[in-house]
Amino acid sequence: MLQDNWLGNVGHMCSSTLESLNIKAESGRGFTDDDKLLRDVCLGYLYMLSLCNQEGIVSDSTLPNNLTNNRTIH
Numbered sequence: 406m407l408q409d410n411w412l413g414n415v416g417h418m419c420s421s422t423l424e425s426l427n428i429k430a431e432s433g434r435g436f437t438d439d440d441k442l443l444r445d446v447c448l449g450y451l452y453m454l455s456l457c458n459q460e461g462i463v464s465d466s467t468l469p470n471n472l473t474n475n476r477t478i479h
Contacts (some may be wrong), residue, residue, distance in 0.1 A: 416454050419447035 426444050430436050456462075 412454060416451060419450050423447050423451075 422443060426436075426440055426447075429440065
Protein backbone atom coordinates (compact mmCIF):
# COMPACT_ATOMS: atom_id res chain seq x y z
CA MET A 406 0.00 0.00 0.00
CA LEU A 407 1.47 3.34 -1.00
CA GLN A 408 1.61 5.84 1.83
CA ASP A 409 0.79 8.79 -0.41
CA ASN A 410 -2.57 7.27 -1.37
CA TRP A 411 -3.59 5.39 1.76
CA LEU A 412 -7.00 7.07 2.03
CA GLY A 413 -7.87 5.94 -1.48
CA ASN A 414 -6.55 2.45 -0.77
CA VAL A 415 -8.76 2.18 2.32
CA GLY A 416 -11.66 3.36 0.15
CA HIS A 417 -10.97 0.55 -2.32
CA MET A 418 -10.86 -1.97 0.54
CA CYS A 419 -14.20 -0.67 1.80
CA SER A 420 -15.73 -1.01 -1.65
CA SER A 421 -14.42 -4.58 -1.96
CA THR A 422 -15.71 -5.43 1.50
CA LEU A 423 -19.14 -4.03 0.69
CA GLU A 424 -19.24 -6.06 -2.51
CA SER A 425 -18.36 -9.23 -0.58
CA LEU A 426 -21.02 -8.48 2.03
CA ASN A 427 -23.58 -7.88 -0.72
CA ILE A 428 -22.75 -11.23 -2.33
CA LYS A 429 -23.08 -12.91 1.07
CA ALA A 430 -26.48 -11.31 1.69
CA GLU A 431 -27.77 -12.19 -1.79
CA SER A 432 -26.66 -15.81 -1.45
CA GLY A 433 -28.86 -16.27 1.60
CA ARG A 434 -26.02 -16.99 3.99
CA GLY A 435 -26.52 -15.56 7.45
CA PHE A 436 -25.81 -11.84 7.78
CA THR A 437 -24.41 -11.42 11.30
CA ASP A 438 -24.32 -8.40 13.56
CA ASP A 439 -20.59 -8.15 12.83
CA ASP A 440 -21.38 -8.03 9.10
CA LYS A 441 -23.83 -5.18 9.72
CA LEU A 442 -21.26 -3.31 11.79
CA LEU A 443 -18.59 -3.78 9.12
CA ARG A 444 -21.05 -2.57 6.47
CA ASP A 445 -21.84 0.55 8.50
CA VAL A 446 -18.15 1.33 9.09
CA CYS A 447 -17.33 0.93 5.38
CA LEU A 448 -20.29 3.05 4.29
CA GLY A 449 -19.40 5.72 6.84
CA TYR A 450 -15.79 5.83 5.69
CA LEU A 451 -16.74 6.11 2.03
CA TYR A 452 -19.24 8.86 2.85
CA MET A 453 -16.65 10.84 4.85
CA LEU A 454 -14.04 10.36 2.12
CA SER A 455 -16.44 11.65 -0.53
CA LEU A 456 -17.28 14.69 1.61
CA CYS A 457 -13.60 15.43 2.21
CA ASN A 458 -12.86 15.12 -1.51
CA GLN A 459 -15.79 17.40 -2.40
CA GLU A 460 -14.69 20.04 0.10
CA GLY A 461 -11.01 19.80 -0.83
CA ILE A 462 -10.00 18.84 2.70
CA VAL A 463 -7.87 15.92 1.57
CA SER A 464 -5.57 16.32 -1.39
CA ASP A 465 -2.22 14.96 -2.52
CA SER A 466 -0.49 18.01 -1.04
CA THR A 467 -2.21 17.45 2.32
CA LEU A 468 -0.83 13.93 2.74
CA PRO A 469 2.82 13.80 1.68
CA ASN A 470 4.78 10.56 1.41
CA ASN A 471 6.13 10.95 4.94
CA LEU A 472 2.66 11.67 6.40
CA THR A 473 3.90 14.55 8.54
CA ASN A 474 0.36 15.91 8.78
CA ASN A 475 -1.11 14.94 12.17
CA ARG A 476 -4.79 15.42 11.27
CA THR A 477 -6.97 12.34 11.38
CA ILE A 478 -10.55 11.93 10.25
CA HIS A 479 -12.76 9.65 12.33
